[in-house]
Amino acid sequence: MPQQSATRAPADEPEDLLRLEHQVCFALHSASRAFGGVYREALRDLDLTYPQYLAMLTLWEHGELPVKRMGELLRLDSGTLSPLLKRLDAAGLVQRTRNPDDERSVIVRLTSSGSALRTRAERVPAAIAAATGLDLREMQALHGMLARLTERLDAAGAPAAAE
Template sequence: MTETTDLLALDRQVCFALSVASRSVIALYRPLLQPMGLTHPQYLAMLALWEREPLSVKELGELLQLDPGTMSPLLKRLEALGYVRRERSSKDERALAVTLTPEGRALRAQAEKIPPAIVARLGMSLDELQRLHESLTRVIAAARGAL
């Protein structure tokens, strides 16, 4: 079997390309997030909260597509950093609401520098990145539909 027809060739695997791309892009975020004291998953949580706080822990987990076992330590670390508060929801006492602290809200101004820095580091056009985002969104939907 030739290399071009080998269905098991590593460089032909979508999963391999997605895995390497994910690790590589997240590595670009690390030095930008470090001064803020954030990991990439914490940054994603902050993005969701900057967009639509307050959120219940369950809502935030659904938005980030993370399980409760991952959400709890992530939120504890954000709380320890002074960026969020978890309190019983006024709408439903059984639910925990996650809200930003003034420090967490102020961090948004610093975070606004991250997307343009990532675009510059990738050296790709915004159109190209938008098309990639649309393709990845279709891959996610297709993979979830196949489960």
């Protein structure tokens, strides 16, 4: 019978579950960081960061939005989203105005420059897809799995969030 390595436990031993390489969360974290590098390069010509790109995507898709709704769509709190929108505003891509019906609410809308940037951004998804090396079916399957995982994790975390 072969001798087990002192540094590797057999797969059925509990401590094996604590290996970094077996953590799904770490695999997602690593993939996210790798995506960040690819997006950094793909977005360089647009002079956008990845979070700014996501904010622009929501506006290109939905038109003007209250900051609160953008935060919900992007899964960002106002403390993160507000400075990001301030930088997009300073760059002339968006305009933020108080809602005349509710002064507490801020509406974000694209400027003409922000709308025009969409045409240049249309190449980004293809560049990202090419970098993954996945075909369309694999990308769709991965997207579906991640969406289901997010739903399940949100549901699992819901009781704790309500406390």
